[in-house]
Amino acid sequence: MANKRFAVFDGDSHVVEPRELWTKYLDPEYRTLGKSALWREEGRLGSYLKVNGKVFRDQMNSNIPRHAIWKPGMKWEDVGGLDPNVHHAPAAGAANAEARLRDMDAMGIDQALLYPTWYAEGFHLVEDPDVAYALARAYNDWIAEFCMAAPERLFAASMVPLQNMDYAIEELRRTSKIPCFRAAFIRPMFLEGHYFTHPIFDPLWAELEKLGTTLAVHPTAGLWNPEWTSHGPFFEKVKGRLNHRAFMTAGGGGPTAGGGGDITFGFTASPPLGHPVAQIIAPWLDNHMFVASTLIGFTVMQRFPNLKMVVAHGKASWMEEVLEKMEASTRTIPLLHFYPVRTDTEEMWEEGKIMLGFDAEERLIQKLPEEFAARIVWGSRYPHQDTTSAHDAIEQLTRANVAEPTIAQMMGGNAAVQFGVTLTAATS
Amino acid sequence: MPTQKFAPMSKNFPTFDCDAHVTEPPWLWERAKDWLTKDEYEALKNTIWYDAESEQLIVNGKAGAGIGSQRIHGAAGMVNVLSLAGPGLKHDIQRALNVRNLNPKTALSAEQADYIDHKGSYEPKPRLRDMDVQGIDQVMIIPTDIDTYPWLLNAVGAKAMCKAYNDWAHEYCQENPQRLYFAAMLPMQDPKLAEQEVYRVAAKGCRVGLVRPIDAMGNFPIQPKYDRVWKAMEDAGLVYGMHPFPAFGSLKPPGYTEQHSGAELISLTATSSGLPHSFLINVQDFQAEASLWVVMVLMSGFFDRYPKLRAAVFEASSTWLSFVLDECDKAYKLYRNERKLRPLKQLPSETFFERCVTGFEGDEAPPSRLPEFYENILAWSSDVYHHDGDDAWRAIETMRKCELPEAYQAKFLGSNARKLYRIDAPKKFIVDRVTTIERPDWWPTEEEVKQSLKPEASVLRF
Numbered sequence: 039m040a041n042k043r044f045a046v047f048d049g050d051s052h053v054v055e056p057r058e059l060w061t062k063y064l065d066p067e068y069r070t071l072g073k074s075a076l077w078r079e080e081g082r083l084g085s086y087l088k089v090n091g092k093v094f095r096d097q098m099n100s101n102i103p104r105h106a107i108w109k110p111g112m113k114w115e116d117v118g119g120l121d122p123n124v125h126h127a128p129a130a131g132a133a134n135a136e137a138r139l140r141d142m143d144a145m146g147i148d149q150a151l152l153y154p155t156w157y158a159e160g161f162h163l164v165e166d167p168d169v170a171y172a173l174a175r176a177y178n179d180w181i182a183e184f185c186m187a188a189p190e191r192l193f194a195a196s197m198v199p200l201q202n203m204d205y206a207i208e209e210l211r212r213t214s215k216i217p218c219f220r221a222a223f224i225r226p227m228f229l230e231g232h233y234f235t236h237p238i239f240d241p242l243w244a245e246l247e248k249l250g251t252t253l254a255v256h257p258t259a260g261l262w263n264p265e266w267t268s269h270g271p272f273f274e275k276v277k278g279r280l281n282h283r284a285f286m287t288a289g290g291g292g293p294t295a296g297g298g299g300d301i302t303f304g305f306t307a308s309p310p311l312g313h314p315v316a317q318i319i320a321p322w323l324d325n326h327m328f329v330a331s332t333l334i335g336f337t338v339m340q341r342f343p344n345l346k347m348v349v350a351h352g353k354a355s356w357m358e359e360v361l362e363k364m365e366a367s368t369r370t371i372p373l374l375h376f377y378p379v380r381t382d383t384e385e386m387w388e389e390g391k392i393m394l395g396f397d398a399e400e401r402l403i404q405k406l407p408e409e410f411a412a413r414i415v416w417g418s419r420y421p422h423q424d425t426t427s428a429h430d431a432i433e434q435l436t437r438a439n440v441a442e443p444t445i446a447q448m449m450g451g452n453a454a455v456q457f458g459v460t461l462t463a464a465t466s
Numbered sequence: 467m468p469t470q471k472f473a474p475m476s477k478n479f480p481t482f483d484c485d486a487h488v489t490e491p492p493w494l495w496e497r498a499k500d501w502l503t504k505d506e507y508e509a510l511k512n513t514i515w516y517d518a519e520s521e522q523l524i525v526n527g528k529a530g531a532g533i534g535s536q537r538i539h540g541a542a543g544m545v546n547v548l549s550l551a552g553p554g555l556k557h558d559i560q561r562a563l564n565v566r567n568l569n570p571k572t573a574l575s576a577e578q579a580d581y582i583d584h585k586g587s588y589e590p591k592p593r594l595r596d597m598d599v600q601g602i603d604q605v606m607i608i609p610t611d612i613d614t615y616p617w618l619l620n621a622v623g624a625k626a627m628c629k630a631y632n633d634w635a636h637e638y639c640q641e642n643p644q645r646l647y648f649a650a651m652l653p654m655q656d657p658k659l660a661e662q663e664v665y666r667v668a669a670k671g672c673r674v675g676l677v678r679p680i681d682a683m684g685n686f687p688i689q690p691k692y693d694r695v696w697k698a699m700e701d702a703g704l705v706y707g708m709h710p711f712p713a714f715g716s717l718k719p720p721g722y723t724e725q726h727s728g729a730e731l732i733s734l735t736a737t738s739s740g741l742p743h744s745f746l747i748n749v750q751d752f753q754a755e756a757s758l759w760v761v762m763v764l765m766s767g768f769f770d771r772y773p774k775l776r777a778a779v780f781e782a783s784s785t786w787l788s789f790v791l792d793e794c795d796k797a798y799k800l801y802r803n804e805r806k807l808r809p810l811k812q813l814p815s816e817t818f819f820e821r822c823v824t825g826f827e828g829d830e831a832p833p834s835r836l837p838e839f840y841e842n843i844l845a846w847s848s849d850v851y852h853h854d855g856d857d858a859w860r861a862i863e864t865m866r867k868c869e870l871p872e873a874y875q876a877k878f879l880g881s882n883a884r885k886l887y888r889i890d891a892p893k894k895f896i897v898d899r900v901t902t903i904e905r906p907d908w909w910p911t912e913e914e915v916k917q918s919l920k921p922e923a924s925v926l927r928f
Binding site: 117 | 565689765789924
């Protein structure tokens with residue numbers, strides 16, 4: 039295990055919302071509606087997320103709660119080796135602050151910014167603005183109490199009810215006065231058919247800039263979401279094309295319907311892949327789309343130059359290529375611009391206050407650490423299945439000959455600046 | 467007469483451009499009778515037909531379809547983005563011309579638009595001249611209207627279109643078979659017809675079968691029904707060429723509301739904003755389609771089932787592969803206990819390195835910074851004559867800035883692609899860059915280019 043001499047700030051850590059958030063923290067007036075608008079049920083034989091009364095069932099084996107399965111010491115191979123026929127308890131630290139602090143100690147993490155899990159997946163989809171506002175307040179009150187267990191170590195991103203911009207701004211102002219909140223959460227996805235490129239979000243950017251609140255952008259795989267909301271649901275649909283189903287034609291409608299001429303009826307189905315694939319690429323593409331379209335293309339970075347942001351959980355290696363593409367696109371696409379778009383995209387990015395979440399195994403970062411050093415924030419993803427401990431991350435970066443001060447900046451210093459946190463003394 | 471000047475450069479190896487485009491010209495339809503049977507010709511007329519009188523492509527009965535491949539010679543007030551990036555049409559010059567077109571007083575005339583409509587896009591002789599200037603020794607040509615063909619509803623009509631295109635492209639390449647190669651279109655609407663076309667084009671010396679990785683009409687190209695197509699490709703030695711594109715979805719049948727491509731979302735970020743603000747389509751579309759295909763084939767064990775098949779991923783950049791392959795390996799480890807398909811014979815990344823090659827563009831620097839990762843999987847694409855295309859000199863310039871050793875440059879810019887396609891290097895190749903091109907009087911000056919790069923120059927005038 040690596041011995042570290044600097045403080046680590048985990049910029050991408052998760053809680054898993056407990057039932058009591060709905061039964062205790064949600065305003066009694068909204069408990070029935072709130073449980074219909076957004077609710078996670080984890081049963082012995084099956085689990086689902088309910089959004090606006092519609093049930094999205096888990097695609098994975100509910101015996102392995104992958105959103106909270108990781109415990110200190112585990113490797114990814116260990117998760118893949120868990121017996122799917124036996125129920126595995128979720129990590130206690132997912133919803134219990136004391137247990138989390140113990141896990142943080144074991145992982146070499148001194149401080150952390152906490153993101154939601156089920157709210158990340160479903161909250162932006164809640165249709166009723168009043169219910170969304172109540173749900174946001176409930177989450178924010180619960181997580182603020184959670185962070186009180188160690189106010190110097192635990193910080194949170196607040197939930198903002200974007201369903202009504204007046205409510206969103208009220209809640210932003212309220213939470214900005216509570217010390218644990220060092221960011222406001224959004225997920226890069228379509229909301230009511232709109233994206234963050236729409237001018238309806240301009241008051242949000244303005245308020246964040248005015249309050250000095252950092253925007254914490256975090257994608258999800260979208261496994262419990264309908265199509266057209268983010269990349270994940272489409273990818274899962276395509277995965278379904280891998281196998282034939284019994285007693286059905288082979289996709290499409292026949293040789294002259296453009297659907298495929300090989301009409302095969304089968305008595306047995308061919309096996310499906312068996313697990314989701316969206317998490318492999320959807321987070322990167324969701325983040326990439328947000329940065330390219332909203333920040334650069336629709337000029338949010340230009341118009342709100344002091345807006346601070348961390349775009350987490352989607353790698354950082356892709357950024358240079360996006361800048362190259364955007365710079366070319368400002369020249370080669372016939373111009374119909376509502377906003378005056380800067381053509382020196384790389385310079386604009388350098389001047390901006392945006393940081394990207396990264397993983398220690400990213401090859402480009404290992405090879406060119408100095409080029410990324412000032413613009414990236416490390417995250418563990420705890421307690422999700424693909425968690426990396428700080429010890430492992432430091433070991434990987436050290437093995438790649440990244441200098442210790444650079445590692446310290448990537449794994450703590452940058453996050454402290456971006457989230458306005460004083461780093462604690464390092465624990466080893 | 468103004469002269470456009472370029473810095474002197476030279477190269478010591480032959481280049482192979484693995485992804486450059488032609489635009490399907492009107493005479494492809496005029497001459498279709500030469501290549502098709504009577505039934506095929508009738509099906510072509512009913513499925514995808516260019517009406518020369520109205521100058522419209524009619525697809526599935528819908529007029530005005532397609533993205534304008536047939537609109538040769540350009541039109542006043544417009545740049546034809548499909549045939550634009552010829553020699554010296556650098557991105558800054560394009561910006562100046564685009565800015566001119568925002569104002570009726572400065573917009574391009576028909577004659578000017580014709581000047582920048584590069585004839586090599588649909589005729590081989592001018593292409594070969596352009597290649598000499600652009601430092602391109604050999605090229606694989608790829609059609610343009612690839613957002614249209616997956617939507618052809620009549621499979622026989624689709625077959626006819628593929629056959630007509632492939633025969634036209636074959637003829638185009640006969641102008642210089644040592645320098646020009648074509649990638650074939652396949653009628654994926656019907657696996658049997660696609661299989662037949664694989665064998666037919668292989669007999670003409672074709673090296674690549676093109677497939678668009680989208681779910682148009684539920685036909686994402688990984689389904690078991692295409693087994694015979696992949697086996698035919700293996701048997702005939704064709705490379706599976708995976709070419710993405712912006713997904714306009716303009717040919718979706720009435721009532722078809724399903725998403726068919728990841729690329730639709732980036733377009734939707736612009737169109738749903740309610741503002742007349744374009745230019746995002748080139749940024750993510752290609753990566754969204756290509757990366758999904760890569761993930762699906764690697765995670766499903768596709769290449770284990772077709773042990774001789776090799777694939778090329780075109781026009782999607784390649785930086786993302788440096789982490790997506792690792793993410794595939796990670797997912798394979800994490801879900802080993804829930805996998806229902808057969809275990810993979812090796813890690814997904816190992817399969818990619820063994821069986822696939824990826825295209826990259828000349829302005830894409832990251833691959834040159836990681837040569838040890840990309841050494842055997844990278845093949846350069848000019849994307850000429852599409853607007854974002856550029857010449858081999860630009861690619862060499864990027865690589866030199868990254869201090870990439872020449873041995874790697876030679877691999878990335880030529881020998882990796884030639885190895886994949888089993889094509890010999892030309893005996894003679896271009897060494898020195900052409901450093902001057904004479905231009906007409908109206909060519910943008912340096913000052914005009916500088917002014918046009920100001921952000922406010924691009925704002926839409928109401």
